[in-house]
Every structure is written in structure tokens, then in C-alpha cells.
Amino acid sequence: MTPMRAKSAPPSTDMNDTSEAIVPDQTPSAKSHPAPQSGPVPQAAARPAEAKMQAKNVNFHYGTFKALHDISLEFPANKVTALIGPSGCGKSTFLRSLNRINDTIRGARIDGEITLDGEDILKMDVTSLRRRVGMVFQRPNPFPKSIFENVAYGIRVNGLASRSELPGIVEKSLRRAALWEEVKDKLQESANALSGGQQQRLCIARGLAVDPEVLLLDEPCSALDPIATAKIEDLLVAIKDQCTIVIVTHNMQQAARVADSTGFFLLGKLIEHDRTDVIFKNPSKKETEDYITGRFG
Amino acid sequence: MASTAAAQPQLKKTGSTGFLSRLRGGDEVARLITLLFATSVLIVTALLITELWVSSGPSREKFGFSFLTSTTWNPVTDEFGAWPFLYGTIVTSVVALLISVPIGVGAAIYLAELAGGAWSDALTFLVELLASVPSVIYGLLAIFTIVPMMREFIGPALKTVFGSVPLVQDLVAGPVYGVGYLTASIVLAIMIFPYIISVSREALMAVPREQREAALALGATKWESTWQIVVPFARLGIIGSVFLGFARALGETMAVTMVIGNDNNIHASLLSPGNTIPAILASEFNEASGKLHPSALIELGLVLFLLTLILNGLARLLILVTTRKGSARA
Numbered sequence: 001m002t003p004m005r006a007k008s009a010p011p012s013t014d015m016n017d018t019s020e021a022i023v024p025d026q027t028p029s030a031k032s033h034p035a036p037q038s039g040p041v042p043q044a045a046a047r048p049a050e051a052k053m054q055a056k057n058v059n060f061h062y063g064t065f066k067a068l069h070d071i072s073l074e075f076p077a078n079k080v081t082a083l084i085g086p087s088g089c090g091k092s093t094f095l096r097s098l099n100r101i102n103d104t105i106r107g108a109r110i111d112g113e114i115t116l117d118g119e120d121i122l123k124m125d126v127t128s129l130r131r132r133v134g135m136v137f138q139r140p141n142p143f144p145k146s147i148f149e150n151v152a153y154g155i156r157v158n159g160l161a162s163r164s165e166l167p168g169i170v171e172k173s174l175r176r177a178a179l180w181e182e183v184k185d186k187l188q189e190s191a192n193a194l195s196g197g198q199q200q201r202l203c204i205a206r207g208l209a210v211d212p213e214v215l216l217l218d219e220p221c222s223a224l225d226p227i228a229t230a231k232i233e234d235l236l237v238a239i240k241d242q243c244t245i246v247i248v249t250h251n252m253q254q255a256a257r258v259a260d261s262t263g264f265f266l267l268g269k270l271i272e273h274d275r276t277d278v279i280f281k282n283p284s285k286k287e288t289e290d291y292i293t294g295r296f297g
Numbered sequence: 298m299a300s301t302a303a304a305q306p307q308l309k310k311t312g313s314t315g316f317l318s319r320l321r322g323g324d325e326v327a328r329l330i331t332l333l334f335a336t337s338v339l340i341v342t343a344l345l346i347t348e349l350w351v352s353s354g355p356s357r358e359k360f361g362f363s364f365l366t367s368t369t370w371n372p373v374t375d376e377f378g379a380w381p382f383l384y385g386t387i388v389t390s391v392v393a394l395l396i397s398v399p400i401g402v403g404a405a406i407y408l409a410e411l412a413g414g415a416w417s418d419a420l421t422f423l424v425e426l427l428a429s430v431p432s433v434i435y436g437l438l439a440i441f442t443i444v445p446m447m448r449e450f451i452g453p454a455l456k457t458v459f460g461s462v463p464l465v466q467d468l469v470a471g472p473v474y475g476v477g478y479l480t481a482s483i484v485l486a487i488m489i490f491p492y493i494i495s496v497s498r499e500a501l502m503a504v505p506r507e508q509r510e511a512a513l514a515l516g517a518t519k520w521e522s523t524w525q526i527v528v529p530f531a532r533l534g535i536i537g538s539v540f541l542g543f544a545r546a547l548g549e550t551m552a553v554t555m556v557i558g559n560d561n562n563i564h565a566s567l568l569s570p571g572n573t574i575p576a577i578l579a580s581e582f583n584e585a586s587g588k589l590h591p592s593a594l595i596e597l598g599l600v601l602f603l604l605t606l607i608l609n610g611l612a613r614l615l616i617l618v619t620t621r622k623g624s625a626r627a
Contacts, residue, residue: 099514101510101513101514104509104510104513106413106414127516127517127518128516130513130514130515130516131515131516134514134515135510135511135514137507137510137511137514138507139507141505141507141508141510141511142511143508143511143512143526143530144529144530145529153512153515153517153525154515154516154517157512157515157516157517157521157525158515158516203511206511206515207514207515210515210516
């Protein structure tokens with residue numbers, strides 16, 4: 001074990017580091033070996049194979065309230081990153097900054113830098129950003145349309161495929177979201193007739209249909225029962241080879257189950273970010289340990 | 298609450314749930330009193346229907362169903378037919394809706410979705426203000442501005458544009474007096490569009506934020522999210538606002554009486570004077586004498602009542618149908 005590393009600072013950003021993926025089950029001591037050119041910086045524990053998205057010194061204000069303080073965090077490609085912390089700690093705000101959905105809130109202001117493949121998202125066309133960075137919300141929010149139309153919406157609105165290709169894409173997306181078998185005979189029925197867990201998987205299918213590079217999930221299982229939750233967790237692990245996943249969760253077991261790395265937020269600050277097993281077994285900050293062990297929050 | 302210290306032990310002993318003990322608890326009293334108030338709805342409706350039915354008796358007996366289709370309205374010869382007024386009522390209301398629904402819904406979309414905070418609040422305040430202006434004021438506005446405008450500009454302009462277009466030309470035929478169906482429709486449109494804005498805006502604002510965000514998160518633009526997701530989601534409320542406006546237009550009396558022209562004949566041209574059921578009731582009831590004339594006027598009232606009843610039924614049906622079709626409840 002290599003305890004007490006200063007991880008609240010982001011790992012130095014060596015974008016050329018293309019070392020292979022880190023298997024989450026590896027023991028912490030093994031973590032520095034796959035990246036020889038990362039050289040003498042062993043504390044870069046959560047060093048990404050390649051940062052898909054990266055936040056640098058992000059501050060966020062709702063009017064006069066400062067919700068995020070100087071957050072720097074990177075999201076490695078094809079990994080699941082979990083953001084945990086007590087309610088109101090800013091993790092959802094941070095997540096919602098990554099596709100600029102917070103832009104729609106009056107009085108919201110952001111500074112700092114967030115990049116997607118090295119490109120500043122604050123300068124990007126917001127609709128193309130959101131097509132590339134999909135989102136699944138806390139409560140299932142299917143459109144009051146048919147199941148088919150729900151999944152097809154993103155394709156249609158972005159003009160991504162012809163009418164004849166739609167059924168194929170819808171099927172593929174529903175399969176990826178592990179929902180196809182349950183709904184294949186009722187694609188034209190209202191999405192509102194599905195159960196909560198099915199609706200949430202439908203929302204994931206809807207998000208996947210536009211083939212996003214990053215998928216943001218804002219407490220996607222908080223309204224679901226354990227069985228539906230387990231299905232969604234399996235699904236996340238299954239799709240991460242196709243996109244980078246960031247998930248906000250209140251459920252620490254969930255973070256432990258699905259995430260490759262985990263960031264702990266408290267009062268608008270990123271307290272600690274590391275590989276998930278390190279965060280849960282050997283956190284370097286007292287606040288993290290207190291939260292993990294249930295002493296508050 | 299009313300139970301006394303003396304009553305309480307006894308209550309416990311008998312475990313009584315009889316009327317008196319419940320009465321002491323106050324629940325039964327509250328239920329009875331509110332039931333009484335609620336019954337007043339039934340009583341008023343029953344009185345209304347009975348009065349309309351009984352008082353229109355002579356006219357119903359004399360004319361039967363031909364009352365609805367006859368176009369003659371002649372108090373001197375005691376011949377009465379409802380069609381010119383039914384026609385006028387429906388035409389003015391429908392034209393008013395054609396004018397005000399696009400404007401009202403468009404404005405509601407702007408206020409609910411696109412306008413900024415303070416600006417939206419200010420405009421909404423004005424809309425609510427407009428909705429509460431008494432109709433006689435709108436009538437004055439109509440007489441002093443819309444009627445002259447109609448005579449000088451709108452009427453002649455419509456005649457120039459559509460005067461030689463087949464089918465449409467009949468709608469703008471004849472001399473332009475200023476008063477008439479179209480003038481009444483415009484006044485009605487002005488009167489009902491605050492309602493449509495207000496109710497539609499409420500419906501749009503009630504659409505969950507997550508619906509908008511779901512569309513935006515898929516790469517939809519603000520307008521795409523508004524038009525393709527938010528508006529369909531709110532469509533029941535919007536339909537409701539349209540029917541509310543329709544009902545108001547059908548029953549509107551004062552402003553219409555002032556500008557409809559009070560001509561008891563049917564004209565195809567929208568520029569011609571005509572009459573509506575509320576307008577003729579207002580203008581003739583005072584002078585109606587004999588047995589048949591008042592009775593025929595009351596039967597007109599009955600017809601209007603049935604018309605609004607049918608409209609309500611249609612609204613329910615429409616909501617039922619659109620709800621089944623994919624929307625389910627919000």
C-alpha cells in the first residue's frame with residue numbers, strides 16, 4: 001500500500017500516456033507499473049490511459065452562491081468514474097457542467113476549463129457537445145411518446161440516420177441497454193407504461209442511440225429497486241468499452257461495484273480522487289474516510 | 298375537538314362509533330356542512346335546466362325541431378327560428394379561435410420558455426390584467442377603433458386581396474359597414490387570447506424540467522426541445538385553454554352585441570352584420586312581449602346551454618383520445 005498521497009491535486013496531465021487500461025482489482029502497489037513513461041510520479045494513481053474529458057480549475061456559481069471550488073478532475077476513456085459525496089456537495093452540479101446542461105439555469109456561471117478530447121467545451125457548439133456527451137437523469141424521464149420514438153428522438157433531432165436505418169439503430173440501442181427482449185413486441189406502446197427500472201433503461205437506450213462518446217449519469221438508480229439497480233449496473237460495465245462513463249451516486253456500494261475510479265466531493269470541493277479500491281480501502285483524507293465509514297453524510 | 302372531559306371516558310368504555318360520538322369529533326359536522334355546499338352545485342344546475350325547459354315550453358311546442366333550422370325571426374308574425382343566431386354564434390367564435398389560438402399559444406410559449414425572468418413576469422402580469430378587463434370596455438374599444446378600422450382598412454383590404462379568389466370571395470362579398478361577424482370575431486379574439494396565454498403558459502410551466510433537459514441532453518436545440526417535447530407534453534393544458542376560450546367566446550354578450558350589427562338574417566360574407574344568441578337575448582329580451590317571443594328567446598338560451606354542454610363533451614372526448622394515444626398522464 002502506498003498511503004498518504006496528495007491526490008486532491010489532479011494527476012499531472014500527460015496526454016501522451018497511452019498505457020494500457022488499469023484493471024480495478026489490481027492491488028494498489030501494482031498501479032504504477034504499466035506506465036513506465038509516467039516515470040517518477042507514483043502518486044498519479046488514477047492515471048488515465050487517456051483522458052477523454054478533463055476539468056481544470058472549474059468554479060461554478062449559482063447567482064452569488066459558489067457551488068464548485070476549483071475542481072480539477074480527469075475522466076479516462078472507457079472507464080467508469082464515480083462521483084460520491086453528501087447531498088448538496090456539488091457532484092451533480094459538476095456532472096451537469098460536463099454537458100453544459102446547467103447553461104439553462106438562470107444565474108449559473110462557470111469558469112475554468114473543461115475539455116473533451118482536448119477541445120474546450122465552453123467554446124464548443126452546445127448541441128454538438130451534448131450529442132457527444134449524453135446524460136441520464138435521476139428520475140426516469142421518458143418522453144410521452146412510444147418506446148420507439150423515445151429511442152429514435154436523438155437520431156431524428158440530429159439528423160443522424162435515414163428513416164430506413166432507424167429501426168436497426170433503435171433495436172441496437174435497446175439491446176445495449178438490455179431492454180430489447182422486454183419491449184420488442186410493444187415498441188409502439190407508450191413509454192410511460194413501462195416500469196421505473198425499464199423506463200430508466202429506456203432513457204439509457206435513448207442516450208446511447210446517438211452513440212455518445214461520454215455518458216453522464218446523475219444518480220440513475222436512486223428511484224429504482226435493487227433488482228432494477230443491478231441491471232443498470234451490469235449494463236454500465238458492459239457498455240464502458242464503447243463510451244466513457246461518469247456516474248454520480250449516493251450509493252457507495254454502487255460506486256464500489258461499477259467504478260474504476262472515484263472522486264469524493266464535500267461542500268463544493270473535490271476532496272479526493274483515486275482508484276475506487278483505494279478510495280474505499282485506503283483513503284488518504286480524513287473526510288473521505290469519515291464519509292465512507294458513515295460517520296456523516 | 299368538541300369532546301368534553303366527561304364524554305371521553307364513556308367513549309372509551311363503549312367504543313361507540315355512532316353518529317353522536319362522531320358528531321362530537323367534528324368530522325361528521327364538517328362532512329355534512331361541506332356536503333350541503335357541494336349540493337348547491339346540483340341545485341343550481343337543476344334549477345337552470347328546469348327554468349330553461351319550462352319557460353321555453355310554448356316555443357318548443359309550436360316550432361319543434363324546425364326551431365333549430367328555421368331562418369326566420371319575426372316577432373310581428375310570431376315566427377321564430379334559431380339558425381341565424383346559432384350560425385352567428387358558432388362562426389364568430391370559430392373565427393375568433395382561428396385568430397387567437399396561434400397568437401395565444403405562441404405568446405405562451407415565449408413567456409414560459411424563451412423570455413427572461415423579469416420580462417416574462419411583467420408580460421404575464423399584463424396578460425392577467427387583460428383577462429380581467431370587463432367586456433363592455435372591450436366593446437367600447439371595438440366601437441371606437443376596430444369598427445372604423447374595419448370600415449376604412451381591413452374590410453377594403455380583404456376585398457382587394459380575396460375579392461376575386463374563388464370560394465373565398467363570398468366570405469368578403471357585400472358592402473363593408475364596419476360592424477359584422479368579422480368585427481365581432483376580432484373583438485372576441487382580443488378578449489379570449491389572454492385566457493389562452495394564461496392557461497397555456499401554466500401548462501407549459503408545469504412540464505417537468507427533466508423533459509426539457511432530456512431533449513437538450515440529446516443534442517436538441519432550445520427550440521426543438523420546446524416545440525417537439527415541451528409543447529406536446531403540455532398539449533392537454535393547451536387544448537383546455539382553447540376550449541376555455543371557445544366557451545368564453547360562445548357566451549360573450551356585451552362586446553359582441555355592440556359590434557355584431559344585430560341583423561337577424563344569415564349572410565355568407567364575414568363582413569356583413571349578423572347576430573349571435575347572447576347578443577339577441579341582450580338586445581330583445583327587454584322588449585319581448587306576448588307569449589311566444591320571450592319563450593323563443595329562452596329556447597335560444599337553452600340551445601346555447603346545450604351547445605356549451607356538447608362542447609364540454611367534445612373537450613373531454615378529445616382529451617380522452619389524445620391521452621390514450623401514447624401520452625398517458627403527465
